[in-house]
Amino acid sequence: MSEEQSQFLRRQKCYKTAVTLVRALIFFGFAALWEIAAQLDWINAFIFSSPSRIARTFLDMLNDGSIFNHISITLGETLLSFVLILVFGIGIALMLWLCGPLSDVLEPYFVILNSLPKSALAPMLIVWLGNNAKAIIVTAVSVAIFGTVLNIYTSFTGTDPDKIKLMRTLGARRLQILTKLVLPASINTIISNMKVNIGLCLVGVIIGEFLAAKSGLGYLIIYGSQVFKMDWVAMSIVILCLMSMLLFKLTDIVQRLVMRIF
Amino acid sequence: MNAILSLKNVCYSYHTADGETEALKDINFSVSPGSFTAVVGASGCGKSTMLSLIAGLIAPSSGEIYFNGVPASQSNMHIGYMLQRDNLFEWRSVYRNVLLGLETQKKCTPEKLELVDHMLGAYGLAPFKNARPSQLSGGMRQRAALIRTLALEPDILLLDEPFSALDYQTRLEVSDDIARILKEQDKTAILVTHDISEAIAMGDQVIILSTRPGRVRDIVNIRLTVPGKERTPFNSRSAPEFSSYFNKIWKELAQ
Numbered sequence: 001m002s003e004e005q006s007q008f009l010r011r012q013k014c015y016k017t018a019v020t021l022v023r024a025l026i027f028f029g030f031a032a033l034w035e036i037a038a039q040l041d042w043i044n045a046f047i048f049s050s051p052s053r054i055a056r057t058f059l060d061m062l063n064d065g066s067i068f069n070h071i072s073i074t075l076g077e078t079l080l081s082f083v084l085i086l087v088f089g090i091g092i093a094l095m096l097w098l099c100g101p102l103s104d105v106l107e108p109y110f111v112i113l114n115s116l117p118k119s120a121l122a123p124m125l126i127v128w129l130g131n132n133a134k135a136i137i138v139t140a141v142s143v144a145i146f147g148t149v150l151n152i153y154t155s156f157t158g159t160d161p162d163k164i165k166l167m168r169t170l171g172a173r174r175l176q177i178l179t180k181l182v183l184p185a186s187i188n189t190i191i192s193n194m195k196v197n198i199g200l201c202l203v204g205v206i207i208g209e210f211l212a213a214k215s216g217l218g219y220l221i222i223y224g225s226q227v228f229k230m231d232w233v234a235m236s237i238v239i240l241c242l243m244s245m246l247l248f249k250l251t252d253i254v255q256r257l258v259m260r261i262f
Numbered sequence: 263m264n265a266i267l268s269l270k271n272v273c274y275s276y277h278t279a280d281g282e283t284e285a286l287k288d289i290n291f292s293v294s295p296g297s298f299t300a301v302v303g304a305s306g307c308g309k310s311t312m313l314s315l316i317a318g319l320i321a322p323s324s325g326e327i328y329f330n331g332v333p334a335s336q337s338n339m340h341i342g343y344m345l346q347r348d349n350l351f352e353w354r355s356v357y358r359n360v361l362l363g364l365e366t367q368k369k370c371t372p373e374k375l376e377l378v379d380h381m382l383g384a385y386g387l388a389p390f391k392n393a394r395p396s397q398l399s400g401g402m403r404q405r406a407a408l409i410r411t412l413a414l415e416p417d418i419l420l421l422d423e424p425f426s427a428l429d430y431q432t433r434l435e436v437s438d439d440i441a442r443i444l445k446e447q448d449k450t451a452i453l454v455t456h457d458i459s460e461a462i463a464m465g466d467q468v469i470i471l472s473t474r475p476g477r478v479r480d481i482v483n484i485r486l487t488v489p490g491k492e493r494t495p496f497n498s499r500s501a502p503e504f505s506s507y508f509n510k511i512w513k514e515l516a517q
Contacts, residue, residue: 162349168319169343170363170414180366184353 049234057231071239073216077133077205078198078247081140085197088141089148090190096149097156097182098174114146119207126212135212140204144197155189156182191255198247202240217243264330265292266450267316267418272325274311284475285311289325291469291478293418298444299452300465302511308476309454313420316452317343329418342416346423348407350395356406357382357391363414374413381409385439401432401439408440412447419444421453425460437464437495458515462486462507463495470514480514482507 031051037043038050045053061067096103122139129135159182167177209218217236224232272289275282285308293299303309314320316327318334318341329339350359360378364370382388385405390398398406404424411419424440425433441464444451455461461468462484470479486493486501498504 160349162345162347163351165319166345166349167366169317169341169345170366170410172366176366180362181351184351187353 046228047230049230053231054235054238057235061235070215070217070220070236071243073133073213074202074205074209074218074240075243077136077140077208077216078201078243081137081144081204082194082198082201084137084141085144085148085201086194089145089152089193089197092145092149093152093156094178096153097178103153110146110150114150118143118204122207122211126208131212133213136205136208136216139208139211140201143204143207144200147200148193148197151193152186152190155186159185187258191251191258195248195251195255198251199244202244202247206240264294265328266295266330267452268292268328268331269316270326270328272312272315272322272327274308274315274320275323286315287475287477289476289478291481293450293452293467295450296448297450297466298441298464299467299469300461301452301454301469301471302456302458302461302515303471303476304473304515305456307471307473309456309471310422312471312476313343313422313452313454316418317341317420339418340414340416342411342414342419344407344411344419344421344424346426348395348403348427350398350403350406352395354395355392356387356395356398359395360406360410360413363410367414369414377415378409378413381412385409385443399432400428401436404428404436405439408443412443412449417450419449419451421451423455426455426457434496441495458508458511459499459504460495462504462511463498468507468511470511472517479517482511 034048035051038045038048038053058067061070096106118139121142122135125138125142126135129138163181163185164177167181172180205216206218206221209216210222213219217240220236221233224230224236269289269291272286273284274286275284277283289312291299301309301312311320315322327334329337350356351362354362357378360382361370361375364374364378379388382391385408387398387402387406387409390402395403395406407424421440425436428436437460453461453464465484468482468484470482471477472479484507486498486503488497488501491497
């Protein structure tokens with residue numbers, strides 16, 4: 001390795017360390033400022049909570065085990081709605097692609113439903129489906145499904161017509177064109193769509209839990225704010241942050257696995 | 263006459279909301295087995311449409327296409343089609359790209375796989391079997407596309423300006439390669455091009471199409487003398503008759 005190359009590598013490494021360092025500094029700086037402000041009564045810790053109060057609340061709930069219940073319910077509902085969106089999103093997009101007239105008929109409906117604020121649907125869904133997890137999951141699915149279908153379908157129809165012609169010259173049937181060309185060509189779109197969806201699912205589940213739940217982080221937030229237990233609210237938000245980070249990482253790993261297969 | 267392919271009064275029109283466009287009108291010509299036919303014409307004269315008709319991707323508005331005297335609808339002639347762009351799939355390795363046609367037709371037999379391996383070796387792609395298409399040069403990509411087509415062992419090969427995306431140097435090399443490969447395998451080929459020199463260099467007969475609607479203006483049989491040398495497309499370019507053919511076709515196209 002030449003001197004210049006090693007110097008270049010050193011500079012790169014230096015830069016990366018600096019970025020990580022500044023990131024950590026922002027995080028700990030913010031937490032420290034928050035804690036100090038609460039301790040010195042610059043802010044009212046009863047309303048604004050504080051890192052130490054959040055930690056204490058978390059430990060208390062860890063001891064009585066109730067936190068696991070709340071986390072697992074929210075996480076479970078999020079993952080289930082994510083899988084449902086994945087299956088139905090791709091399934092419906094496939095159906096629309098395979099049947100041209102169907103997509104021509106349905107397209108305006110999908111566009112309208114996609115631009116509708118889905119939180120408007122949630123109260124109605126709860127009346128229909130009851131005050132339970134079913135309503136929450138359907139709410140979460142409704143948040144992301146229409147956009148997913150439109151997005152994936154657009155990617156399917158955007159397949160290079162010249163490549164479709166090639167498949168036809170090789171004697172491929174429509175189903176083969178789908179499995180060998182259209183699907184693999186859209187895999188990037190599908191995965192980046194799923195990365196957005198995991199966040200949307202969490203949004204949907206929290207909206208649902210605000211309205212219809214007896215447990216879960218969304219319930220904890222809404223109930224906490226009603227009884228002025230702001231520590232519950234702040235702790236739930238911190239856990240949600242960690243959860244969405246974790247879920248995003250998970251989709252990242254899945255993406256790498258899928259890319260290796262293709 | 264024992265033409266492997268003949269077109270009788272073939273017409274084709276496109277229909278759009280804006281109206282009807284006649285692309286081809288009263289096309290008549292025959293191709294004898296093992297020969298190389300070049301079709302020249304200005305852009306938009308329906309050359310590619312003609313190949314799509316022969317390949318059976320679209321049906322003629324009127325007229326009939328015959329393979330060995332049998333109407334196309336009843337014939338089971340295998341037709342290979344090489345498009346302008348190589349269209350290799352980036353998510354597949356070179357090897358799996360080459361197998362694409364065999365996969366779709368469920369013909370991945372040991373004999374076919376052996377043929378593919380042989381062709382990959384013969385045309386210098388064996389070391390790149392597991393490479394991604396983006397790692398190949400333009401000429402290699404076009405050769406991979408050719409092997410993908412030939413793996414299905416077509417009786418007739420249709421070439422839709424397969425060299426037009428290549429730079430001039432590569433273009434001459436790949437033309438020579440492909441002409442040699444076709445001669446070795448004794449294939450019947452139809453090449454569509456707007457390059458008159460390429461048509462004369464490669465073709466046994468050159469069909470000249472008029473502007474839209476495309477009609478056959480003339481069919482020129484090419485006889486070139488390349489003393490002491492094989493008639494490769496490259497050597498053909500230095501044959502004494504070359505320029506007079508060029509002028510003749512040039513004039514007819516300009517009419």
